[in-house]
Amino acid sequence: MWGFELELKKSLRTKKFWLILVLILLIYAMAFREVRDNLEGATNPQEVLVTSVVGYIAVSAFLFIGLYALMAGATAVNSDLEDGTVRVSLSKPLGRVSYLLGKFLGQALSIVVAMAFATLLSFAITKYYGLSLTASLVGDLVLSNLLILLAMLQLLALGLLISTLIRSSNTALGLALVMFFVTGLVMPQVVDGFAEDKAKEEFGIEDWKDFDKLSQGEKMAYRERLDELYREYHLRYLFYAPQVLMLDVFTDIDRTTFNDDGTYTVEYIGVKRAIADNPAQTALMAGLVPVYLGLTLFRFRRMDLR
Amino acid sequence: MLRVENLVKVYKDVRALDGLNLEVKPGQVYGFLGPNGAGKSTTILSTLGLIFPQEGRIELFGEEVFRDGRFDEGRLVKAKARVGYMPEHATLWDFLTPEQTLDVIADAFGIPRAEKEKRIGELLDLVGLKEVRNRKVGKFSKGMRQRLLLAQALINDPELLILDEPMTGLDPKGIAEFKEIIREQRKAGKTVFFSSHILAHVEEVCDTVGVIVKGKLRLEDSIENIKREFLRKAGYTIIIETNKPVDWSSAEWSVSPLDSNKYRVVASRDVREEIHDFVAGQGAKILTMQIREPSLEEIFLRMVD
Numbered sequence: 136m137w138g139f140e141l142e143l144k145k146s147l148r149t150k151k152f153w154l155i156l157v158l159i160l161l162i163y164a165m166a167f168r169e170v171r172d173n174l175e176g177a178t179n180p181q182e183v184l185v186t187s188v189v190g191y192i193a194v195s196a197f198l199f200i201g202l203y204a205l206m207a208g209a210t211a212v213n214s215d216l217e218d219g220t221v222r223v224s225l226s227k228p229l230g231r232v233s234y235l236l237g238k239f240l241g242q243a244l245s246i247v248v249a250m251a252f253a254t255l256l257s258f259a260i261t262k263y264y265g266l267s268l269t270a271s272l273v274g275d276l277v278l279s280n281l282l283i284l285l286a287m288l289q290l291l292a293l294g295l296l297i298s299t300l301i302r303s304s305n306t307a308l309g310l311a312l313v314m315f316f317v318t319g320l321v322m323p324q325v326v327d328g329f330a331e332d333k334a335k336e337e338f339g340i341e342d343w344k345d346f347d348k349l350s351q352g353e354k355m356a357y358r359e360r361l362d363e364l365y366r367e368y369h370l371r372y373l374f375y376a377p378q379v380l381m382l383d384v385f386t387d388i389d390r391t392t393f394n395d396d397g398t399y400t401v402e403y404i405g406v407k408r409a410i411a412d413n414p415a416q417t418a419l420m421a422g423l424v425p426v427y428l429g430l431t432l433f434r435f436r437r438m439d440l441r
Numbered sequence: 442m443l444r445v446e447n448l449v450k451v452y453k454d455v456r457a458l459d460g461l462n463l464e465v466k467p468g469q470v471y472g473f474l475g476p477n478g479a480g481k482s483t484t485i486l487s488t489l490g491l492i493f494p495q496e497g498r499i500e501l502f503g504e505e506v507f508r509d510g511r512f513d514e515g516r517l518v519k520a521k522a523r524v525g526y527m528p529e530h531a532t533l534w535d536f537l538t539p540e541q542t543l544d545v546i547a548d549a550f551g552i553p554r555a556e557k558e559k560r561i562g563e564l565l566d567l568v569g570l571k572e573v574r575n576r577k578v579g580k581f582s583k584g585m586r587q588r589l590l591l592a593q594a595l596i597n598d599p600e601l602l603i604l605d606e607p608m609t610g611l612d613p614k615g616i617a618e619f620k621e622i623i624r625e626q627r628k629a630g631k632t633v634f635f636s637s638h639i640l641a642h643v644e645e646v647c648d649t650v651g652v653i654v655k656g657k658l659r660l661e662d663s664i665e666n667i668k669r670e671f672l673r674k675a676g677y678t679i680i681i682e683t684n685k686p687v688d689w690s691s692a693e694w695s696v697s698p699l700d701s702n703k704y705r706v707v708a709s710r711d712v713r714e715e716i717h718d719f720v721a722g723q724g725a726k727i728l729t730m731q732i733r734e735p736s737l738e739e740i741f742l743r744m745v746d
Contacts, residue, residue, distance in 0.1 A: 137549050141534070148536050219531025223593065226489045226526035226603075227549035228518045439452075440491040441482070 138224060138234055142241025146207060152245060155203045159195050159253050163260055166191055182403040185272045186389040188257045189279045189406065192250070193385045196283040197378045200249050202315050204287045207242050208294020209311035212435065214304040221440050231436050239295060239428065246287045250280050271405075275388075278406040282384060285420040286377035290315075292427035293375075299434040318376040326372045330364035362386075370415055375423070380416040384409050442467045442601055442632045443488060448497035450483050450656075457483045458494060459656035465601075465634050465649075470627050472647030473636040474741060480656040481636040482529060485605050489526055490517045502600070522550060525599030527590045529606040529636075535579030539570045539589050542578060543596055550597045564592040569618065583610040591622065602626055604635045608642050620646050640741055652741060671740045679706045679713060682729040687720055702728075 146152060170187040174180040212235075215221035225234060254276055261268060294311055301307040338357050340346050349357065366383055373379045387409035390402040410417050443465040450458040457480045465471045475481045486492040488499055490512045499507035501520035506513055533542055540561055547557040565571045568588040573581070578589065587610055594602060604623075608616050623646045626633050637643050643650060644664060651661040660667060682703045689696040694708040694716075706716060713730060720727050 141545055145534065145536065218533075219528050220534060222486070222489075222491055222528045223526075223531050223533065223546075223590075224549070225491055226521060226524065226528070227546065228522040229549055230514055230518055437493060439486075439493060441486055 136233060136237045136240065137227075137229055138237030139241045139244075142238045143244050144241075146242050146245035147248065149207070151203060151206060152249065155199045155249060156252055158199050159249075160256060162195060162199075163191065163253075163256050176398055178398050178400050179403075181267070181269060182389070182401045184261065185269075185275060185403055186401055188261065188272060189275060189388060190385060192253050192257060192276070192279060193283060193382060195253050196250065196287060197319065197382060200246060200253070200283075200287055201290050201319070201378045202312075203249060204242075204246050204290040205294045205311045205315050206308060207245070208291040209297040209301075209307040210304040211238050211242065211295055212298040213302050213307055214298075216302060216440060217304055225440060232432055235295070235432060235435050239291065242291055243284075243288055246291065247284065250283060250287070254280060275406045278410070279385070282406070282410060282417070282420070283381060285417070285424065286381040288424045289377040289420055289427065292424050292431065296427050296431045296434070299431055299438060318373065319378045322373055322376065323369070323379050326368045327365060329372075330361065330368045333368075334361040334364050366413070366416075370419070374419050377420045377423070380413075380420055384413045384416050387412050442469075442502065443634060444498075444500040445484065445488065446498040446500075448484070448487060448494050448499065450480075450487060450492065450494040457656050458487070458497075461497070461653065461656060461658055463651050463658050463661060465632060467632055468627070468630055469649050470623060470633040470647045471635065472643030472650045473634060473653065474638065474640065474643055474650055475636075475653035476638060479653045481638075481653060482605055483656075484653065485526075485603055485634075485636060488603070489521065489524070490514075522597065523600045525594035525597060525602045527594040527602075527604045527607050529609065531590060532586060533578050533589060533593070535577065537578055538575050539565060539578060539592070540574045542589060543593060546593045546596050552597070560596060560598075564595055567595070567622065568592045584612055584615050587611055587619075588615070591619065600631060602631055602633045602635075604633065606637055607635065608637065608639065616642065667740060673709070676707045676709055677711055678733045679708070679716065680704070680729075680731045680733060681706065681716060681720070681727055683720055684726045684728055685724075687723050687725050692719060 170184065170191075173187070174183055177183040212221065215224070221234075225231065257276075258268060297307050297311060297314075298304070301310060334357060335341070337360065338349070338353070340349075340357075346354070346357070369376075369379050369383055385406075388404055388406055390404060392400045392402065443463075445461055445463045448458045448461040449456070459480075461480065461484060463473075463484075473481055473484070483492060487494050487507070488501065490506065493510065493512070494507070495510055497507070497509070498505065501517075502523060504516045504520060506517045506520055534545075537545065543561045543564060544557065547560065552560065562571075565574050568591055570585065570588055570592065573585065578586065581589070587607065591604075591607065594604070608619055611619060620642070623633055623635065627646075627648075633647075635643070635647060647664065649661070649663055650667060652659045662670070680699070680703070684702065686702060687704070689704070692706075694706050694712060696707075697705050699705055706712070711732065713732060716730070717727060
């Protein structure tokens with residue numbers, strides 16, 4: 136597919152790509168020191184390690200790779216219009232569909248490169264701190280990365296749609312940044328607030344004094360119900376925010392129990408089970424990619440490239 | 442080779458093409474003239490399927506590629522394999538060298554490796570970029586970028602070369618070399634469709650000219666015919682200088698004095714012999730006589746006005 140290699144080269148040369156890698160490196164260096172400290176109080180350190188590594192990759196994808204994917208997509212077509220390269224490319228014997236898919240695949244591969252970097256980095260730091268890598272950690276990381284890739288591809292496809300709707304790459308970039316922070320950070324706070332109000336209403340809690348009056352069993356039931364409501368509300372109101380749905384799936388990969396002696400136990404459930412327990416989230420992450428790509432193609436095929 | 446019929450393109454409330462008709466025949470070097478905003482680039486982009494006109498018909502190499510708002514994608518892609526296009530205002534990929542740029546473009550045409558390498562070497566030599574073949578395009582001047590844009594347009598040895606304002610930003614040496622390349626294309630039997638608002642460039646290299654104003658083709662003919670027609674309508678201007686004053690009151694032509702014993706005669710045809718007889722009849726002699734041909738620029742400005 137023509138343009139795929141060119142787009143990959145172009146993506147890997149952008150400053151934003153390298154900035155993201157440096158940020159991941161810095162965050163991991165700091166975060167993994169904390170992981171090592173946490174392992175000291177755990178009865179099953181290997182499982183804590185697995186969940187921590189998967190969790191950090193998910194969070195770095197949520198914060199940095201996701202941002203990169205949306206920004207790269209949002210400036211893909213409009214920047215080619217601004218510098219005229221789209222007119223050079225499409226004056227050659229190429230169809231518009233092939234051109235756009237080449238762009239999408241090239242950029243998707245740059246995301247895979249960023250994720251591979253984050254994963255290899257997590258392996259290296261784990262080794263550096265003297266912890267062992269097990270087959271289950273490596274296997275689950277591969278599965279986690281595939282899930283993260285779905286979320287990132289959705290952001291990339293959404294970005295591409297934006298780049299065909301807004302002709303100025305600077306405006307599109309600004310909008311992508313605002314969208315990323317509003318849908319990934321602000322909206323979840325608002326939606327979680329609605330879920331908490333609903334849970335309080337169901338349990339007859341008006342303020343925190345009422346919460347303290349609940350028995351241990353009722354408190355557990357309240358927390359479980361709240362967790363259910365978070366997921367339900369995310370699916371209802373944040374179905375377009377793959378980074379939020381992805382974190383919902385990853386929340387289910389372990390269960391932490393605090394012991395009476397001050398230690399805690401992490402029961403590792405696994406990525407495969409977490410995905411199976413959240414089919415709607417996974418389906419939305421995968422399903423919206425072709426929807427956004429279809430809309431982008433529909434728009435791009437009728438676009439005046441002047 | 443290229444035929445456009447009743448092409449209409451409206452941008453919001455601006456009618457960029459207003460029923461445009463034009464035809465570029467095989468082997469022609471066709472100069473497409475028009476003031477800024479006349480519709481030149483819109484026409485070119487439409488023929489390549491980069492812009493969607495609302496109405497009309499476009500034929501490339503005898504195949505209908507567009508009709509009434511719809512491109513035939515399959516035919517268009519096939520036709521584009523035989524076209525070379527140099528856009529106005531394009532920068533190409535800054536991170537590639539000229540050699541890599543041409544390599545990427547050649548891949549779009551599926552040119553085999555050995556042939557591709559040979560062609561790239563020839564083209565870099567032709568456009569004078571051989572010495573900088575390994576320098577990143579991002580470090581190129583405007584003129585060097587224009588040369589590379591021309592090279593990429595020629596990579597497939599196109600039958601139809603479409604150039605949109607190709608000499609903008611070139612220095613005089615670059616312009617001369619560009620014109621030479623266009624002449625070479627003509628000698629090789631290629632067809633060139635070349636838009637410009639700089640008339641001197643068109644006049645020197647084109648054999649046929651089309652003038653577009655407000656989305657309509659106002660004129661399409663050979664440069665010689667255009668000038669002849671213009672002279673027929675606007676009149677011939679003849680400047681003469683005599684050895685002594687001449688009384689023009691009985692002359693049939695419009696005469697205005699320019700200097701002492703120097704006059705401008707305007708007539709509907711070439712009246713140089715009659716002027717000679719008229720001056721001689723008054724016992725005077727003509728020292729110099731010049732018929733002033735209108736430049737294409739003059740014709741163009743009159744038309745646009």
